[in-house]
Amino acid sequence: MDDNGEARCKSRIVAILLSLCQPGLGHLYALRARRAVLFAGASLALAAVFLSGLLGQSFSSLVIVLSIALIIFLGGAIDAARCAPRSQSPGPRLSRWYAVLALAVAMQWLAYQALPLVQRLKSFYMPSSNMEPTIVPGDRLFAALAPSPNPRRGDIVLFESPETPGMLLLNRVIALPGETIEIRDKAVLLNGALAEEPWAQHLDPNILPADYYMEWGRKRDQLSRLTLADGQVFVMGDNRDFSHDSRFYGPVDTSSVRGKPLYVYWSQDRERIGLRLDQ
Template sequence: MRQVTPNVSWRRRIPVEVAAALLVAAVFALFTRAFLVQAYRIPSESMEPALLVGDHLLINKFIFGAGAGRWGPLVPQREVRRGDLVTFQGIEDPSQELLKRCVATAGDEVEINAKQLRLAGAAVDESAYTIHSDELVYPRSDFLHETVWRRDSFGPERVPERSLFCLGDNRDISRDSRFFGSVGTDLVRGRPLLVYWSRDREAGRWRFRWRRTLHVPR
């Protein structure tokens, strides 16, 4: 008589299959975060109106080559351009990751005069994305600390090679390249893809900004 091997109970198989699925999901999540995209939360008002406090973003880590590694030749990449939103490792605090707008690239001569950004002496129209929340203009002065007047008066200064000059859109409250200098391209981490969800904490714990879901910041 042929001996029949009993089947393993489905009750015993389920935990194994669930564990395997969770392991695969965890590996995929780690791979995705390391090489493809990462989550980022807007903590302050420095990038308003483009990005709001409580916006949760997905960051494309491939586009500037930061997360591509040996896969670089296989994925589309490009250099950072003026106007790009970028995330980068903090200069004053390397444990932080900042998000600002690139306004000048290597070789550009940057100047800010009475809050007006100039490149090579020519005024730049930033009205599409920049706001000023303080009407007061601080002139360059020996009687004011440099950290005060540099907000509204800067340069002229040339952006070094392999570097970017990055500013916050909410110009009067942003701490950016006016204070900590140009950002090396080796510190750039990525570019925002979209807002995957947004919560307005001031309006209540569960007050979500549904209209910002899948919003692509510019």
């Protein structure tokens, strides 16, 4: 291979790597400004549409978004390789790979700063078992980020922890503003009637009395009648015997609700992938 052939090969590799970092960068390196704008614009538009929640509200739409992204990234890399410079002769400084890479870092930083302004869809990882069997440890899910001043009974919600500001927790709404809730020997009573809870599971056969010597035990299985004020909900985990929830830290203000989980997009149990959580 002559010097020009070797340079052409190296240029193609650089163009491909830059394009895989961010579509459009490989074309910028190849001095194809119009194509750079086309591929960069397409990828940024797709990301904005996805993160804003216009797409991605269901697992099927997530698959569509990922398929389009794959086409943009791979198509951009292949096209940038075809447009790569044929020699290593000095060109405009902006076409040097390190200049293009620096530009990519700057673009990513700006995008990260602007993210909170448009983001309405966010990925979360479930580390604990408090929502089993609905959500199991290791599940990765997408949630819609939006205030929910009027959550419904049975909704799974993301809310800011009353105990640790800034930390988001995941539990199910059991009682609504103005309702009364009481727990007798693990049984939940709403407005004096036994609540229907097909999602709840109890793994510990023991029922702890109200005078149990440890505070967490007294609160786990017994709760005196409590009337919720306006703007408050009572939340609990589905895995009742192993959940830290409103039984321990009290009702949650609806103003602290940050969103709702939509679906599981990845799990160690492949059959759980695509499971909807907002129904």
